[in-house]
Amino acid sequence: GIQVEQSPPDLILQEGANSTLRCNFSDSVNNLQWFHQNPWGQLINLFYIPSGTKQNGRLSATTVATERYSLLYISSSQTTDSGVYFCAAVGDTGNQFYFGTGTSLTVIP
Amino acid sequence: NAGVTQTPKFRILKIGQSMTLQCTQDMNHNYMYWYRQDPGMGLKLIYYSVGAGITDKGEVPNGYNVSRSTTEDFPLRLELAAPSQTSVYFCASSRTGGGSQSGSPLHFGNGTRLTVT
Numbered sequence: 001g002i003q004v005e006q007s008p009p010d011l012i013l014q015e016g017a018n019s020t021l022r023c024n025f026s027d028s029v030n031n032l033q034w035f036h037q038n039p040w041g042q043l044i045n046l047f048y049i050p051s052g053t054k055q056n057g058r059l060s061a062t063t064v065a066t067e068r069y070s071l072l073y074i075s076s077s078q079t080t081d082s083g084v085y086f087c088a089a090v091g092d093t094g095n096q097f098y099f100g101t102g103t104s105l106t107v108i109p
Numbered sequence: 110n111a112g113v114t115q116t117p118k119f120r121i122l123k124i125g126q127s128m129t130l131q132c133t134q135d136m137n138h139n140y141m142y143w144y145r146q147d148p149g150m151g152l153k154l155i156y157y158s159v160g161a162g163i164t165d166k167g168e169v170p171n172g173y174n175v176s177r178s179t180t181e182d183f184p185l186r187l188e189l190a191a192p193s194q195t196s197v198y199f200c201a202s203s204r205t206g207g208g209s210q211s212g213s214p215l216h217f218g219n220g221t222r223l224t225v226t
Contacts, residue, residue, distance in 0.1 A: 001168070004151075031212040043199065043217040050212060086151055088215070095140070095159065095206040096167055097215065099151030 002027050002091045006100035013077050013107050021072040021103045023087035031090035031097070032063050034072050038083045046072070046085075077107045111135050115200050115218035122190040122225045130185040130221050132200030140203045141183040142167075142215070143175065145196040152199065158183055159206060190225045197222050 003026035013019055025032070034046040047054050047061040049070065054061055058077075063070040074081055084104050088097040116131045134141065139160045144152040144167075154167030158177040172194060174186040183202075187194060198221045204213040 033215060035215075035217075041197065041220055043201075043220075045214040045216065048212055048214045088152075090212075095157060095165075096154050097142070097152075099144075099153075101149070101151045 001094075001096060002029065002089050002098045004087060004089050004098050004100040006085075006087060006103050008103060009101070010104045011106070013105065015077060015079060015107055015109050017077050017107075018073070018075045019077060019105070021074070021085050021105075023070040023072070023089075023100055025068050025070075025087075025089045025098075027068070028092045029065060029068075029089045030092055032065075032070050033088050033097070034061055034070070035086045035088065036081075036083050037086065037102070043086075074105075077105075079107045079109055081105060082107050113200055113202055113216050113218035115198075115221050117221060118219070119222045120224070122187075122223065124190060124192065124225060126190050127186070127188050128190070128223075130187070130198055130200075130223075132183045132185065132218060133181050134183075134200075134202040134216070135181065136202060136204070136216065137180060138202035138204050138216075139180065140206050141177065142201045142203075143173070143183070143185045144199045144201065145169065146199060146220075147196050155185065155198075187223075192225050195223060195225045 084102040142157040143155040156175040200218045
């Protein structure tokens with residue numbers, strides 16, 4: 001299956017700062033999604049983004065499929081942004097999502 | 110809409126016991142998935158289903174069984190529980206498959222925390 005690597009593994013930010021999280025994948029993808037796991041363990045879908053750029057409020061994501069990476073941007077971070085951010089990818093063949101090991105974000109007031 | 114509902118939220122099993130984790134969705138999604146999440150790790154796919162009556166193995170299927178008799182329900186069965194099955198289990202659903210050209214978001218339940226001692 002596809003190898004999915006995320007960086008950095010951990011990130012600590014002051015409230016109001018901006019950040020960029022990276023997701024590299026080892027092969028062509030049909031499907032790429034970003035998720036936020038909050039401190040209570042709930043997984044929330046942020047973006048479905050196999051290519052291109054999308055924005056949702058203070059969050060935006062860009063996937064450059066030809067170079068096999070995706071970026072998640074968080075602007076003006078808030079304490080509620082804390083948690084773990086996962087990306088998951090599906091290759092050109094098959095239905096399985098392969099998850100990275102996540103970026104753990106802590107936003108301090 | 111309730112989305113994806115998992116029960117129970119927590120469970121402690123003794124080694125060798127069996128149990129069924131329940132998952133139901135009310136979004137009429139064809140695709141359903143079971144994942145496990147170990148501490149500090151991403152999610153690993155156990156089994157998935159592309160519709161009622163059809164299931165397939167994921168990355169880590171050993172020790173588990175599934176069935177899909179209806180579109181709404183996708184229970185996960187653990188037979189002969191082992192300490193290695195201590196984990197958080199997530200059920201998810203999507204309208205289309207992960208490999209579809211018209212992909213759709215994965216929706217997750219809130220998880221079941223299972224401890225096997």
